[in-house]
Amino acid sequence: MKLYIAEKPSLGRAIAEALPKPQKKHQGYIEIAGGDVVTWCVGHILEQADPDSYDEKFKKWQLEHLPIIPNQWQLKPKYKTKSQLAIIRKFVKQCSQIIHAGDPDREGQLLVDEVIDYLNVTSQKRDSMQRLLISDLNLPAVKRSLNQLQPNKHFIPLSVSALARSRADWLYGINLTRAYTIQGGKVGYQGVLSVGRVQTPILGLVVNRDKEINNFTSKPFYEVLAHIFTPSQQQFTAKWQPSEACQAYMDDEGRVLSKGLAENVVGRISNQPATVDDIKKQQKKLNAPLPYNLSTLQIDAAKQFNMNAKLVLDVCQSLYEKHKLITYPRSDCRYLPSEQFSLAKSIVAMLGKAELPFSNAAQQADTSIKSKAWNNAKVSAHHAIIPTEKSPLGLSLSHLEKNVYGLIVRQYLAQFYPAFIYQQTHVALTIAGGKFATTANVTEQLGWKVLFEKISDKGSEKNNEKGGESKSNSDSPWQKGSLPELSKNDSLHCEKGELLEKQTQPPKHFTDATLLAAMTGINRFVKDRALKAILKDTDGLGTEATRAGIIELLFKRGFLKRQGKIINATPAGIGLVGALPEMCTTPDMTAKWEATLNNIAEQQTNYKSFMQPLQNTLHELIDIASSNVPVSLKGIKSTVKPAYKKRRKPKK
Incomplete structure (x- = not known):
């Protein structure tokens, strides 16, 4: 007899559905045709013993007892799940082989392993234990997983961690x-x-x-912009790059604190010739962001929908267990196994017919594109959170479930869109002995960014976590449009300098x-x-x-x-x-x-x-x-x- 031990009842039922019929449902387990049994834990059914389990004196909190460090660690059954532990104990004794079906992460590995250890399962049964990894509760996915069992001993390091x-x-x-x-x-x-x-x-x-x-005290700092004209009267601006001689007037962040110094630069460059010292043109390519793990999903949901982390996790659990629309959500991985790519065509086709906001984007997706997300070397027990093959059509999803599902779908669809490509031009100039610079980015191919509402002018969506102004005063301004056609050593004209007074901002x-x-x-x-x-x-x-x-x-x-x-x-x-x-x-x-x-x-x-x-x-x-x-x-x-x-x- 084979005994499948799942992490929770919903996973146990999904496993049973993929096994031979007829079946008999009992309290705490399902009997499969041929005599095999599927049972389950209810999360952690064991917990660390309280200090007074080691010594009665620890019931009273006293400094002289500390630190309390057990010589022999003890686990105890949780009161509410003792009956389920008794069911597992019964079948562990009767079975010939155990299939570990905890969730595909460290906690899921430990959760079943610690039950096996607590019940003193024989070494013979431990050595023959198999590991069943399920990240998608839909029937076809569970059947695929049942055909890919691995030795449980390969996952012991996860349990030890x-x-x-x-x-x-x-x-x-x-x-x-x-x-x-x-x-x-x-x-x-x-x-x-x-x-x-x-x-x-x-x-x-x-x-x-x-x-x-x-404790933050705001202080002023100064920047200088040069307004430049070409011989054909095309205009652009460049930013002053202070020299080493100006270090005494700058703070640790590279900002100029002396208004007099900045005013002097403004006066020197107004109505003066400017020379192009250097031009660098680069085509830059930005690939689609990887699919979500739980933390990156929680971060984006907080930004877009003001959802706290616990709420996002609860919604994900509903999408995973109740609706079966997404894969295992408690994942720390942002990559996908290479064999999963073969399902992409059917998943994207299903999303295209879902009659939801992302359906049009799914119809435009190119499933021949294989992004860097598919990488077996980056995948361990679990993979990134992605939509399953199940359609949301006909399901009654809450507003929050639609929002979170939409984020997961968008991130997945981005894998089937081309890269975002832009041309970056950097120009360095000299005006009255001072160094100035400017940079312009021009989009050549929007690619995956068409799926995202907010598109960064700089080809990046990174936030400045520290807040406030840019760290370095050597950054050049970003032009919204393209720069004029320029060549090295071109002679230009600086019409005027402009003093910008800014205030440092707290984090x-x-x-x-x-x-x-x-x-x-x-x-x-x-x-x-x-x-x-x-x-x-x-x-x-x-x-x-x-x-x-x-x-x-x-x-x-x-x-x-x-x-x-x-x-x-x-x-x-x-x-x-x-x-x-x-x-x-x-x-x-x-x-x-x-x-x-x-x-x-x-x-x-x-x-x-x-x-x-x-x-x-x-x-x-x-x-x-x-x-x-x-x-x-x-x-x-x-x-x-x-x-x-x-x-x-x-x-x-």
Whole structure:
């Protein structure tokens, strides 16, 4: 007898639908023709044991007990799912082979593996376990997956990585939350001071950004534009490029702070000849953006529809499980397996008949184009989020579901449109001994950008995360149209110089979109230069599956608040960050740990190399907490009651 163990009931039913009939449905499992059985977990049906499971004395929160580090880790069944665990236990004993059908990610791998371990499954059955990876719940896709089973042992590193993450979160959260809640009580703070390996550095980002904005002082800086005429009276503008001699009058961002210096340049260049020093023409090509993973989808949905990360994930789960319109949504991958390309023609044809806003774009798509998204080397257990072969025709989709589905479809269709091509011309000039420059971009082929409403003049859709003006004063202005035909050494005329006075701008407050972007590209916020060099642009805090929950948790615990789209820290959040050592509130340490967790999954390092440094750091942090009273929390009230204190019954 084969036993299929799915992550959740909806996945179990989808698997059963693809297996032989007749079938009998029972409470908690489905009996397949021939005697095979499909059963399921209900998410994690096991959880890390509480500290008092290791020792009764840990029921009381005391500093002298910390840090609590289990010698032998324990899992316990969740109360609500004990009956389902009993069903799995029964069939694990009876079966001859187990097929692991957890979701195609690290958590899905661990979720079933930990049940197998907890139930003491024999080594013979473990060795023969197969892995079923399903990212599309539609019948044809499930049948294809059933024909592509792989040995489960190939995916153990994913499980080990998820296990290390789970235990690290327990160690860090349990110990530091207890330590700072106890210490907070000494200054009158009566709430739980929740500290987390990932959540607290995220809170630190918001607190530090708010502080940077509050302490920001705007200052003027100056630019000079030259208004140039050709002999045929064609006009364009060029921007002054300050020389090294001007460095004493500039700030660290390369902006000129001396108005007198800029005014002097304006006076010198007015009504003066200009000479073309150099012309560079380049044809530039911008390929379509890759299909979405969860974070990039959440970021775009926040920008376009003001949806928070948790809402986007909930809508995606509905599109995946209820409607079966998209592939597995909790993906951190933006690439697709090469064999998936063979389905593109039928998917695009279906979208063209869907009678939705994107249908016309689907009809214009060229499915002979194969973008760089199809790359087996970039795909692990799961792939990018894309539409399935199922048509949305006749389905009753909510407004939010239509919006999110439309984003996923548009990103997929972009793979079948040609590149965006533009001609870039850069001109360098000399006027009265000073250097000036200008650049113009002219679109030659709109390509995939026809699908997107906002088209950047610069051939790029990147946002300036830091906010404010450009970093460098050496940037040349971008011409909206093409430049006149020019040649090197051409003699031109500068009619006049123009002084532009601007003000430096503070960084922008975090929003759902920019906070998610910070979590997924954390190296931009890491202070340690050596660590920054190690981290990749894609290294982040948390996982695709957990980021939305972490952000929402900070709101529920009263550390963050929303004002429209803006996210701010509350007094409690500010006080907690002020009480903690810097290493807990900046992303450096956690980013390094996250990179190590990724390396475990990729078999580049091992479990011990992650857990041992974490435990050493934990001892250090508990010593710091014990020797400092958090005065930054004095006078701050909390809406979250301490979990470690039992309320006394009122006297009669």
